[in-house]
Amino acid sequence: MMRFLACLLLAAGLLPAPVGAQSRDMLADAARAFDESALRLGDDDARPIGVRKWLEPIKLGFDNPSTHPDLVRITREAVRTIAVEAGVPVVDLSASSGANFVVYFDENGVNGKAGYCxxxxxxxxxxxxxxxxxxNPTRMxxxxxxxxxxxxxxxxxxxxxxxxxxxxSYTHGRRALSPLDLHLIHTLYDPRLTLGMKPAPASQLACRMLGERLGAAAAAIEAVCRDRKGPTPAL
Ligand SMILES: [Zn+2]
Incomplete structure (x- = not known):
């Protein structure tokens, strides 16, 4: 009887631990990805910044659509795919007039860097x-x-x-949204994350929402999310 109990205790004490640790690591990685993607000004300026997102419908237009009809379709699909996840309506316009979201097909690249988008x-x-x-149409x-x-x-x-x-990410080479990207979009566009929320509280709340989405244990959510400060400024 005692031996059986000991086995049960051992099982209770050891078996859940790797699962818990795994879900904690997964949540920590997701929360860091949110901080680094949504709560930084940009790559050229890595300072933490508050929550920014679309609230109004996107009016999607193209500057020179007749020059690259295939790219119009591909780009429209890219914008729509994200907008559907974010819950932001998209209105399709035939040109750029009246648009608040404009796509240019720019063969010269940006800042002299041909091939860049x-x-x-x-x-x-x-x-x-x-x-x-x-x-950049040369980036086929x-x-x-x-x-x-x-x-x-x-x-x-x-x-x-x-x-x-x-x-x-530049290092993972994805060509479409990943499962993590879907979590990031749903988290940023969750109404609980309000416009202008400062980096530290936004990071903590986003982390808790990511924990819910990933099915992390309450203890893991508490441990990973409680003291988050937002993205670490680049040195
Ligand atoms: Zn980029």
Whole structure:
């Protein structure tokens, strides 16, 4: 009887531990990816910044759509895929007139770097109200990666979580949204994460929501999320 009990205790004490540790690590990685992608100003300026996202419908237009009809379709799909996850309506326009989200097909590249794709976003009172994608048509080898990656920037994920398995990472080479990306989008666009929320509380709340989404144990959520300060500024 005693031996049986000992086995039960051993099982209770040891078996859940690796599972718990795994879910804690997974949550820590996801929370870090959120901090590094959504709560930094950008890669050129890694300072922590509050929550920015779209609230108004996106009016998607193209500067020169007749020159690259295939790219219009691919880019429209990239923007729509993210918008559906974010719960942001998209209105399709035939050109750029009246658009608050404009796509340019720019063969000259940006800053003299041919082959680059690029995104910009502007916000007022923390609500993003204008987006811009510059898609380079010479980048056909991975144009899907280019369009989805840049569209993510324009939705408020302005920086790169390189260690994470995300379309935003340079090191993972994803060409479509990853499961983690879906969690990141749903977290940023959850109404509980309010516009302008400062990096530390936003990081803690986003971490708790990610913990819910990943099915992490309450103790793991508490341990990983309680003292988060937001992204660490680059040295
Ligand atoms: Zn990027």
């Amino acid at each position: 690029f995104a910009n976003s502007w916000w007022k009172s923390w609500a993003i109200n204008r987006g811009e994608l510059r898609i 080898r991975d144009i899907d990666r280019c369009t989805v990656h840049e569209a993510m920037h324009a939705f408020g994920f302005n920086s790169h979580p390189h260690a994470a398995d995300s379309i935003l």
